[in-house]
Amino acid sequence: MVRGLSILTCAVLLSLGPTPVAAAAPAGAVCDHLPATAPAAPAGAVVVRAADNELAVRTQESPPGTTFWLGPGTYTLGGDPYGQVAPKDGDTYLGAPGAVLDGRGTLDGRGTNMAAFTGRARDVTIRGLTVRGFAAPQDQGVVNHDSGDGWVIENNTIEDNRGAGLMAGARQVVRGNCLRDNGQYGLNAYQSWDGITGLVVEGNEIAGNNTDDWETRVPGCGCSGGAKFWAVNGADIQHNWVHGNHGPGLWADTNDNDFLIVDNTIEDNDAEAVFYEISYNLVLRDNVFRRNNIVAGKARAARGDNFPSAAVYLSESGGEPRVPARTSSVQISGNTFEDNWSGITLWENADRFCDSPANTSSGYCTLLVRDRSTCVQPGIATRPLYDDCRWKTQRVAITGNTFRVSDALCGDGLCARMAILSNYGSYPDWSPYRGTVVQDAILSQGNVWRGNTYSGTWTYVPHDTSRRVSAAEWQSAYGQDACSSFTGAAPSC
Template sequence: MRIGCRSGAVPAAASLALALLAAGCTGTPDAKAPEPTAPSSPSGAREMARVCEKPAAGPAKAPAGAVTVDPAVVGDLADKTRNSPAGTTFWLRPGKHRLASDRYSQVVPKEGNRYLGAPGAVLDGRKTNQYAFGGAARDVTISHLTVQGFDAPHDEGVVNHDSADGWMIEHATIQRNSGAGLMAGDRQQVRASCLRDNGQYGINAYKGNGVINDLVVEGNEITGNNTGDWERKRPGCGCTGGVKFWAVQGADVRGNWVHHNRGTGLWADTNNNDFLIEDNVLEGNDGAALIYETSYNAVVRENTVRRNNWVEGRENTDGGDDFPYATVYISESGGEPRVEARTDRIEIYRN
């Protein structure tokens, strides 16, 4: 197990240094780690992904061939999905769309379906429905749509509830739901979306029956999650934050603004491998900015990390625990050349 740190590249913040020492991380001027195969992003000032303040507007008119969904008809989206073939594009008119009142009522897409929201289109669970989009269909796209008010149980998610593969979530707002706003499957891409004020996680990248491969989380604003304050309800659960990754094989986490979550910002927890975490702004989270735990082979570079851990760090100290409570915490992780990845080390530099 190897952890490669570039001498002089890691800021001398005490919490980061202590965390790396606790993990057995050492760096020497003569032991320069090889560059990973993933290309480095352009250097320069990092811009925050201010997605929530002004979301990108969806199409004002239905695209050619799209099925129009009427917000005045309860359950129209689920019904038209059920009665349309795979690969259909649905355009949701402006307004508040609702599902049937049964708590298990949800949209079950077919392979290749696309769901496009007009400006002002909202799918609202009214704290009645548990899930918005579920099922096993591959290659589903959801864009320019607000999804809110769903009541998913603890550890479950509202969008892509069943962790289907190949989904694209872009220019979406997923907010004020219980549980996780979004689950994840293989080849999932989450881009330019606002994931805020969800009860447990913004994203819970977990697949109950196996590994998630090739996940992309890019250009999103992830903020205010864990409104349910689950760490207080279940002390030590480790079950909250902006994004939680479980058994993800290959992830690019790039250009996100992860801030003011009640808990950890980004948490890779158990059997993750081949992560590229770059050009993110991680700030103001109650807990650590980043935890990489019981996982392998990662590059963490060119991120801005500031003002994290003020809440959990202070609580830890006030409780009499003098173990460093780090902002970037590498826990029981390291490089492993026997596991295929773009690097065989944990490299942290130019942050």
């Protein structure tokens, strides 16, 4: 008997069973729990006080490589929309606990200042600040507004801003931040000149972004979610908690390459957990995907649209050995999928290729063609342009994953699906990919499911949206999911 407890009390405790143990917080659960990285000014730092409102001026007056320490309090940047801090190369900004840089946003969504940290300075560090209330325009960001290279953005809270909480440049490290409730994105990785290389996004909480609901404001803009990546060559995205975003969780859109997305928890996002679009060479491993795409999936089904909207969506994306990367394929392995609207969809739009009016990434071509203007008749009808002018969903291996779904999730059969499909090519009239060319090709481009574990009732969509087959036919007629288990048991071989 436990000392000090009565026999009756012990009996009650025993009847209740073991005390429940709270689930461990996901890696990246940092919002409201950030460490105090600079409680005091380090030696040699320029001390800035909130009451003086001189952060921008002190930055301008100081030489490159200066460290600024912001004491507790709320800092503002004047009444000009272009009131902002323009760091110099190597500058460091350290916030004491309670240091807030405020753009003075209002309830109607407007702010006094558009951006917090701007310019193209290199190797800037920002650590320990809260940045809120700025009003960046669409597709622009508040921190590192101009996508400077080599920035380290660490242990900050960047919240309640319009636009993107932060932009990214080459060699940028985004670590241990709370990126939440921003109007468009938590993070927007885009650079209009050289493109971004060597991006690290690690240990962040990326939550509740796209509060301005951009897809409703600008239908078809493709401009919403937790984090957006455009033409990024090399990104390590690991140990993040990406949840509750109004749109996709992570969206790599247009000629991204060499992404490593590992050990993240991605859950409760309105649209896809991971959307990899006209991009190359991906490792997607050991992540947990829960309850993603339910909002968007239900809305699509309510419209009578039978497209297999999924938690992981590869659109015209695959492995390409001619594009240098750490892998020459797309490897989706060791992930756990629980109660998402659907599992994985591999899609290739037959009408989307270089110089096609149906290419929504206008002005862009594949990474295999230097001049997109060559992707027209008659050249496009012959190799190598016939192959290289279109982004291919190819060389995708989906192995060793666990897919669980509750049969109560949907009653109309439009969820709990796996898919590998294309559309009937029809546009433009000079396209060499008209008819079933791509629908047939995607089934023979090295895309394979193998050794996965399924629980719940799943169906499979091969070739086009009109086909829906059972697990047995998926295996026998289409050669997929060999050595997989459809009963929740371990794979058979």
